[in-house]
Amino acid sequence: MQYVAPEKDAQFLMFDLFRAQEIWSGIPAFGDFSQDLVEAVIAEGAKINGQVVAPTNAIGDLQGCTWNSGQVTTPEAFKGAFTQIAQGGWLGLAGNPEFGGQGMPKMLASLIEEMFWAANTSLYLYGTLTIGACVCIEAHGTPQQKALYLPKLYSGQWTGAMALTESHAGTDLGIMRSKATPHADGSYRISGTKIFITSGEHDLAENIVHLTLAKLPDAPAGTKGISLFIVPKFLPNEDASLGSRNAWASGSLEHKMGIRGSATSVINYDGATAYLLGEENQGLAAMFSMMNYERLSVGLQGLGAGEVAYQLSSRYAKDRLQGRSAQGAENPNAAADSLLVHPDVRRMLLTQRAYNEAGRAFALFVGLQLDLAKYTDDEQAQALSELLTPVAKAFLTDKGFEGAVMAQQVFGGHGYVHEWGIEQIVRDARIGQIYEGTNGVQALDLISRKTLRDGGQTLYAFIDRMAADPIAAPFDEALTAAFERLRRVTGYLVDHSPDDVHLAGSVSTEFLELVGHTIYGWLWARMATIAPADDFGQSKRVTAEFFFARLLPKTLGFEASICQSTNTVMALPADRF
């Protein structure tokens, strides 16, 4: 699979749209990052993904993972590429420099993450779970735990995994059954079975560090009785050398629709030695403290899928000769014109592009808020990152999947067979909408916890902030109308939710779509306003016009659907379904 990282767009967004250098210059931790250095990181990320990672994508899907008596073998093509990712320091990019990380901003890491997801989603899952484990250990680990685990994880010698789900307990973690019992030496013993454990067992690293949720014997019921544990495959000695094999094993691999190069295990814990991470019974809170960070990363998976799908389909549309332009042959010496003469094909490509480029801008904006929240005392950034995280996770993965499906459509029948690569992107992209909290859960989080709980104040403040930006004609009027629509709908929900306990849940998905489209309208208007007067800038303005003319109007339907006069969603008795 051929993939070219969007370097120019990345630089435009980072330096022209968001003026990252100006912001970073006020943050001591980022003071050392010159524009040259950042551009070099982007260029190196583009290089390893285009040259090393992307070529392993299609073959990894075909080879898949195999299980044999608890041993899991990853696609042969993955081993060399993962070693290069690890040795290149890519997993520690935003990690704590005290323990071997490179301390780079999440805003920059987001650009790099998009590239890895685009180049090979399955392969990068071994990396992103590792990064997630690091975020969690850094936030909640003891000094000894940090010193022992972080350097090994940042360097990719060890990898991470999150063990949350049980077969009967997915979104509802409070009903999990895995048990942890205290042991005399201060450690614990875990027994139980977890499913859907991404990178839970594999052969790419010398050790695998599970972060596992389980209940202590005397734990309160529900989510308040869950504790978080470090459960390594090999118990490390103090010097990080490997000791004995721990008592857990992969019971089987899941047979998945996509991400087939990613090993997803059932993990059986049979009195496995475990070390408490954070406080007893505070496991869910500890796990969720890394969720904002991780959820943006899964959003970036959607963006990466959307980007590589766009690249594959636009390349195909240019090369494929089929039919003639409605205004006469454009390529009269050939048997047919390219697919690009067909307006509906262009509609599909421009739709993908409009969501991808706004999505990239949005991801960087959220990454910036996470940086400001982590490295400064900007309280608005903290509130904003919490408001926008569910949007980033759900909207980016929804649009990534829809874009991949649209790209597949551009290929016609060739889109349905493996050799062109796009059907794999569709299968791989689908999981982003499901894991790390389904997109329905994200929508409920946005509308209930992040919007209605404070009477819409955080959202209103964000709208005011967006509306304060200078916007060029012809986008200013339409954008103002979009802001008014979002204010109106938010007001409707704030006013009517107290009378209808099911209203928020009934319209949560449309509300998230409305919020996402409004933010993308703002970003497109901003990009068009500041875009340079060259070809790159003209493409931005045309795509912005397309977004305002063809995609933003969906918000009319969302408003009407949300502000319905009667809510019939709960009207049927359960046995009628």
Next chain:
Amino acid sequence: MQYVAPEKDAQFLMFDLFRAQEIWSGIPAFGDFSQDLVEAVIAEGAKINGQVVAPTNAIGDLQGCTWNSGQVTTPEAFKGAFTQIAQGGWLGLAGNPEFGGQGMPKMLASLIEEMFWAANTSLYLYGTLTIGACVCIEAHGTPQQKALYLPKLYSGQWTGAMALTESHAGTDLGIMRSKATPHADGSYRISGTKIFITSGEHDLAENIVHLTLAKLPDAPAGTKGISLFIVPKFLPNEDASLGSRNAWASGSLEHKMGIRGSATSVINYDGATAYLLGEENQGLAAMFSMMNYERLSVGLQGLGAGEVAYQLSSRYAKDRLQGRSAQGAENPNAAADSLLVHPDVRRMLLTQRAYNEAGRAFALFVGLQLDLAKYTDDEQAQALSELLTPVAKAFLTDKGFEGAVMAQQVFGGHGYVHEWGIEQIVRDARIGQIYEGTNGVQALDLISRKTLRDGGQTLYAFIDRMAADPIAAPFDEALTAAFERLRRVTGYLVDHSPDDVHLAGSVSTEFLELVGHTIYGWLWARMATIAPADDFGQSKRVTAEFFFARLLPKTLGFEASICQSTNTVMALPADRF
């Protein structure tokens, strides 16, 4: 996989909504079909699909098809089921009684087809290609050809295949390269390579009859130089016994995203003996004469996928305990409530259901028009069937795929693994949007040939006809507004298309969505108006309310997107993609 055919809904639509008995009583060919007989056919269709066909679906996907030196082996589970389908006479259901068909209305056959598609799309493809070949041979064959081929095909002893696509020529058949040369005995010899040939080679029947498009040596360029041929695997003697093996072979099987039990071959013709079907150079017209019929069938594939996806996801939602109702525990004795307490889950189920049930009504309506066009001199029915065929093909397959994706979302992580069956439905449903003319091609057909070419007259007449039906409150006002919107948008397109040659192609997909949603609004309003005063009727009314409140409002966005002030779709030079 468990599947229960929607018998009650089928009867409601056929006898209450469309009053088929009254219509059929005026058609001599259908005079013999009593309501009892029709209900018995529906019941038998439900039985074979629930008991025999559906259980082969998941295993067929796992087993797939294998190729060995030109021999194609289908999933082991398919053989017994296909024999039962063939021997049950299901392939000749709507076939010509003169040659062994049962002469039933397409309206009834549509119901049965939906069941087969739902129960096992891959398996039914061996049947539907056979039915398609019969339609074509019946319309264009000589009396000898009909007498020789139709009885064997109706009985499923032989099966059919359509060989159109070449690797460089999909939608644009005019540039195909396969050659047919006349032979002294009146037959022809075909050489060339076709790809994506569904059921082109397999082991379920004793003979396989290809209908193959090729060009004669002196043929005009483009689509006017294409002829259609019968190219059987074994050359039949006059008594339909099998003679020598013909000179074509499967070169390989396609590695597809889904419908893995369906054998899709590359077919190499190496001077294969072929018999002209219809007139020389009239092949494309002959092939397209069956397209209305076939395109409705592919639409029914989408409907079947949507229906079985709904069944799987609603069953899962009832059984799966996860989380608590927002108004307090509904199932306090269990660890959690069912998924049905969550409004967003119900939104997904009701959305699927609203599209499925309106889609079933729509398919029957289109089937009725095809029957009236074929068996009576109702010219409006002919025009209407031509107008609505692209909508049926595209809208039903789009909504079927979207419904399957939504159903998959209801399953959470379990939706992504094979064992629950739903990820297969998603993969299988995807092809319906691509083959038999991509949905983009359908949208262009609807807007250009079926709408703009006659200045919108056929569409306006259909709107008038729909608007003449009695509609109960509260649906009447909203439906009137929907009709006005569609008239307004059609008028806009009629007025503006002459000034912008790319306008129609730029907005064709939204226009098809607008037409589809408006028709579904009519059908939901009609169903709600006539639904009985029992639980079944109340479910209809609630679902109609849901459709009007939550799905019909999408048309606001379609109107705004179509009636944009400037069309920027063609603005970028090709090298900017």
